[in-house]
Every structure is written in structure tokens, then in C-alpha cells.
Amino acid sequence: MIILMIALFMAGYHAVYKDDAVTEKQSEVTTDLNRVRASLEIYARAFGRYPCPADPTVPNGDPNFGHNAANIDGSGNCASGYPGILESADPETVTNNHDDDIVVMGMLPVRDLSIGFTDAYDA
DSSP, rough: HHHHHHHHHHHHHHHHHHHHHHHHHHHHHHHHHHHHHHHHHHHHHHHHHHHOOBOTOOTTTBHHHHHHHHEOOSSSSSEEEEEOOOOEEEETTOOOTTTTOOOEEOOOHHHHHHOOOGGOOOO
């Protein structure tokens, strides 16, 4: 009987502890995302556009790690052509015969945003 009571207590304690750990991780991710959003907004106000992505194939420690890697074309848009930077049509805005319906994807340019390099990786 005592063993059963201890087992029930431990099961309840484990469930509460696990929920607390999940809640804490969710809070950390929300804080990180808010910091990244604020950094992106500051950059956009300063430069009149959002930053182009960084090349995710550049290793941490390389001087180019976390910097904009895509070229800015004549219209102020990011252009691909770098390893690790992908270009895709945005299915929500694609219209016929418009070249500006392209989304350029890559790593968050953490150095240009002045945020920690760990923000370059998913949580």
C-alpha cells in the first residue's frame, strides 16, 4: 500500500514538473522571438527594408557568419545566387507575370541584427 502511495505521488510530481519545464521552454522561445522581431523592426527602420538572409552554410567563427549574403538588386529586393540561400514563389502573393513575387530564404543575419548567434538556430 505504501509503495502504491509513493508511486502515485511520484507520478503526480513528475507530471507537474514536466508541465513546468514545457511552460518555461515556451516562455524562453517567446522571449527569443520577441527579441528577434524587435531587431528586425529596428533594422527595417534604419535601412528602409528588412535584411537579406545570411548563408547558413557559413560556419560560426567565419567572419562572414551571420551577415547578409544575398545581393540587393536594383529594385531593393534580395537576390539569391549564394549557397544555402533559396528562392521560391510566395503562394500567397503570386500573380501572373510578376517577377517580384519571390521569397528569398536563408539564415537569420544575426550579426547584422546585433543579436546572439544562437538566435540563428531554431529552438
